[in-house]
Amino acid sequence: MIDKRWTYVIAISSIILSEIVSVQFPNVLGQFTDSLSRGALSMSLVMRYALELLVIGVTYVLLYGVGQLLNGRSGRIFEYQLRQKLFLHWESLSTSYYRQRSIGDLLNHAMNDVRAVREALSGGANILTNAIFLLIATLYMTFTTISVKLTLVSIIPILFVPLLVIWWGPKIRVASREVQESLSDMAEFTEESLSAIRLIKATASEEVEANRFSTQIEQIVHTQMQMIKRSAMFQSFIPLLGSLSFAIALLYGGYLTVYHEIRLGEFVAFTLYLAMIITPLQQIGFVINNFQRASASLTRLSILLGAQPEIVDDKDAVAMPSVRGAIDVQLTTFQYADSDHPALSDISFTVLPGQTVGIVGRTGSGKTTLANLFPRIFDPPFGSLFVDGVDVRKICVQDLREAIAYVPQDGFLFSTTIAENIGFSETEVTTEALEQAAKDAAVYDDIMRFKDGMNTQIGERGVALSGGQKQRVAIARALLKNAPIMILDDSLSAVDMNTEKQLITRLQKLRAKKTTIIIAHRLSAVRHADQIIVLDAGRLVEKGSHEELLRKGGMYRNLYELQQGDGEVSG
Structure with missing residues (x-):
């Protein structure tokens, strides 16, 4: 299997090469336009230009496709490894840590925060690499094949993009952190409410809980709208700057063409190049937006992974x-x-x-x-x-x-089969050993009354069992440990x-x-x-x-x- 670092190198290299290939497209069209304006076109020349465009298109698709595939694969592997690392870290933390944190909040970290970081690192890296090198390759082509003056004048509005990022980026990051925190509150509330569903049903409190949940949702909507407003304003400014560049290019490029400082084909090629410049600008805005959101999630994950267990081996x-x-x-x-x-x-x-x-x-x-x-x-x-x-x-x-075989007060059971609950602490266990443990805990006869016997699915926290049955299954688990x-x-x-x-x-x-x-x-x-x-x-x-x-x-x-x-x- 290819090393992770080489996977990223190959992916980025493929994207870079695809952009070097794609920027040849306007150049070929410019040459075609010049040949047409001189009346030098022949059928063989048309076929040659068409073949060049086909080769450019196919090569671009293959190279860009390989880059996207490898980047996407790396992103999914990263997501898997980060979630695994997160879970193993949770398993290492002491019980006192969970007295201060809610399960809903931790689940939001594992789901939304990890996904946000993965999207920024994988999809964002993919788009950003594409955008940056498309921009560089396009500018290089305009400098070397068309006009340095026209290129410099046209990109003046684009130079304001870094200032826009510095000014607006932190606002998006703050809004994103508020969204993630409100999602954590909702996850915490939902987990708590569903855990207490029997109490809610018994006290006819469904409407009360629904109203409380509505309050949580309203808070999420409010924070998300704030983030959407800031993101939308940020992303709209970058295309606006690109449009200003396009307007300047048309005015100044038209002037240079009229006075024959550049050829018609070069002007056509430049307008196509400029259109290509606007696309990566929009992509860069999108990626920066995503990076700002991911930054808030990454900070939350860093704090979580930085927590240290209190119960550790003495030196x-x-x-x-x-x-x-x-x-x-x-x-x-x-x-x-x-x-x-x-x-x-x-x-x-x-x-x-x-x-x-x-x-x-x-x-x-x-x-x-x-x-x-x-x-x-x-x-x-x-x-x-x-x-x-x-x-x-x-x-x-x-x-x-x-x-130590420890059976806690609540006799906690997992949402799986009775057999898997009894054999939880053992890596390998025979059916006979499971059945004997159940008999020793005086729960075997109860289990056999279920249609699926030991393979009965007991639901979340053993909801399908009575209180006494849950306790005896937990005792059977402890007895099996011996x-x-x-x-x-x-x-x-x-x-x-x-x-x-x-x-x-x-x-x-x-x-x-x-x-x-x-x-x-x-x-x-x-x-x-x-x-x-x-x-x-x-x-x-x-x-x-x-x-x-x-x-x-x-x-x-x-x-x-x-x-x-x-x-x-x-x-």
Whole structure:
């Protein structure tokens, strides 16, 4: 395959050669006119001129076509590589980055901004190369074959084009940035609204959302009209300057022809050359316009690609390809960057390999925050959390996360098949392994009730499944990973008591020699645990086994009695 740089060189060279060929067209017509005015035309001469024009036309089409094809191909490859780079960059960024950015805005970067840059670099480079060299070749032909004086006088208005670009270009760039920002706002609003469609339907808020969307659209129309006005004024000035050049050429060229300073054929050729000059001027205006728009998009993309991940390997990070599952937590305090008070304080406990630990507490007590520290979704302070005796901040992030099977609160599922969701973390997995994981998660029978079984398309975020089914598919995905540490973050809240009991029994059997952390509101999900941690307002208030905590008569016992009264805790 041709190197990218050579592709551009060949493309540009082809376009340059095509313009050198195309500027011979007026010259041949000028010679034809001179022969006609002298009465020296013969049929053989007519055939020769016709053949020359045909050769010029065919050669031009072939050369220009090759240049356009290669430039267009390079542009599409650039677009593909930029989108790929953008996605890989997003995957490398830390979770905290997405707490500050909307998905709609990021999608607008990937779609509109990347396309704007590609159109400017590919289509713009193609047109600009064509325009510049057509202009140079045309001026060269007029200087060398017709009249230096006529050419210099005629191009006076064209000399004002650079001043026009300097004055008007920044206005277009500002307007383009405003358009892109309004498109990002619309994409953000649309993504949020469609994600909340069930709530909108349930509360009969369709009209309210439609009105809010109309406001967004009106803002886009306003900003786009501003950009269109500025672009239209800019692009209309350049043809105007070209028309002034044409008028000067007719006046002065006509004068030179009348007084026989140039021949009639030269005057005809010059008018054709001047028409050719006006075309690249219009093209240059169009390209500059596009470049100004792309400049705003490129700035936005540069800012995005310049963002750095917060969770990175320490300079002294150690590889841990094999993990036993021992955990030691000595957390003094943890505080989110955008918060003014600690989320966790004074938490200390130890987990031996193969033990099961339950973490319970009221809503907002810090259970999920603690769970997020283990795989370094958020970084704990140095010296506060250890796996197999090594500070997690000193373990390679990739090794640490491969050692943990994590099922988050929402049990997120992808808009694909059940089989692909269960096998998400594995590069190669057999049908038997998928089915076994589904059976272990007590969801296999539910899956088989679907017509397509494991190949059932579950829709966006698993919309085709119930809450309990989604949680169990997510658990099956974690079980298939078979990691030495598993974290279930309130992943049994949507299943009934009988299914929960089945799952707990299977987990005890399957993970007898592996560490399991179960975060739950229902105490029935953790009563079998070797150790139960009770959190309140971000602090550890109690720890021990189910029986030990009941005997203490503290917060755990109060939660137990409350849930027993509601029928949520069974034997």
